Amino acid sequence: MLELDRISVFYGDVQVIFDLTLAVGEGEIVTLIGSNGAGKTTTVNTVSGIVRPASGDIRFEGASIVQTPPYKLVEMGLVQVPEGRLLFPTLTVRENLKLGAYSRVSRKAFESKLAWVFELFPRLQERSSQQARTMSGGEQQMLAIGRGLMSSPRLLILDEPSIGLAPLLVQEMFRVISEISRNGVSILLIEQNAFQALRASHRGYVLEHGHVTHEGAAESLVENDEIRAAYLGI
Numbered sequence: 525m526l527e528l529d530r531i532s533v534f535y536g537d538v539q540v541i542f543d544l545t546l547a548v549g550e551g552e553i554v555t556l557i558g559s560n561g562a563g564k565t566t567t568v569n570t571v572s573g574i575v576r577p578a579s580g581d582i583r584f585e586g587a588s589i590v591q592t593p594p595y596k597l598v599e600m601g602l603v604q605v606p607e608g609r610l611l612f613p614t615l616t617v618r619e620n621l622k623l624g625a626y627s628r629v630s631r632k633a634f635e636s637k638l639a640w641v642f643e644l645f646p647r648l649q650e651r652s653s654q655q656a657r658t659m660s661g662g663e664q665q666m667l668a669i670g671r672g673l674m675s676s677p678r679l680l681i682l683d684e685p686s687i688g689l690a691p692l693l694v695q696e697m698f699r700v701i702s703e704i705s706r707n708g709v710s711i712l713l714i715e716q717n718a719f720q721a722l723r724a725s726h727r728g729y730v731l732e733h734g735h736v737t738h739e740g741a742a743e744s745l746v747e748n749d750e751i752r753a754a755y756l757g758i
Contacts (some may be wrong), residue, residue, distance in 0.1 A: 526584055528545055533563075548711075552710055555714075556729050562731045583733055596616070599628075603672050609665060611667060617667055618652045624672060636676070644673075648670055
């Protein structure tokens with residue numbers, strides 16, 4: 525579904541991503557873990573067309589997308605749910621979800637997508653007329669993911685979906701992520717909660733100072749002593 529081929533990214537004269545290679549297969553959940561400042565969000569913003577790589581190529585379903593604007597990527601089925609949610613705070617739950625379905629393809633499937641989002645997150649249906657700013661952090665995260673799903677993604681990028689959530693809500697969030705994957709959506713997951721993320725994933729990558737230092741099956745990364753000490757608190 526997605527291939528990053530030796531991409532390098534600069535902010536001005538400062539290089540933050542170095543020859544990064546990464547892939548997400550169809551139907552996979554792939555996790556990218558790393559400490560703060562490792563370059564995780566820069567990587568996904570580059571995939572989403574918000575940041576342009578200085579070199580290398582990015583392919584989505586075999587086609588290069590390095591020059592494709594973000595709104596076109598969404599229409600192609602590559603959708604990011606950003607860190608911090610970035611909801612429209614004065615709009616209602618339903619209005620936020622409707623804005624997720626702005627593309628022509630998504631508008632045609634609006635009712636079926638809305639029913640699926642409400643099935644995944646019954647709380648959103650209960651609060652459909654409530655302003656986003658009045659919701660709890662967990663409810664806002666549900667709404668952010670729901671809005672992303674309204675865009676009919678083929679590949680969904682989730683940037684720190686569990687940040688700031690209580691432990692029980694974290695468990696529920698990862699259950700929903702697995703359910704989304706079972707419905708045929710490939711997922712690239714950026715997550716500080718490395719243990720939970722790897723448990724829910726097929727494969728993973730470790731990013732340190734803009735370099736991929738480890739990659740492989742999620743189970744093998746969980747068992748790696750260096751990764752366990754650095755990221756899993758073991």
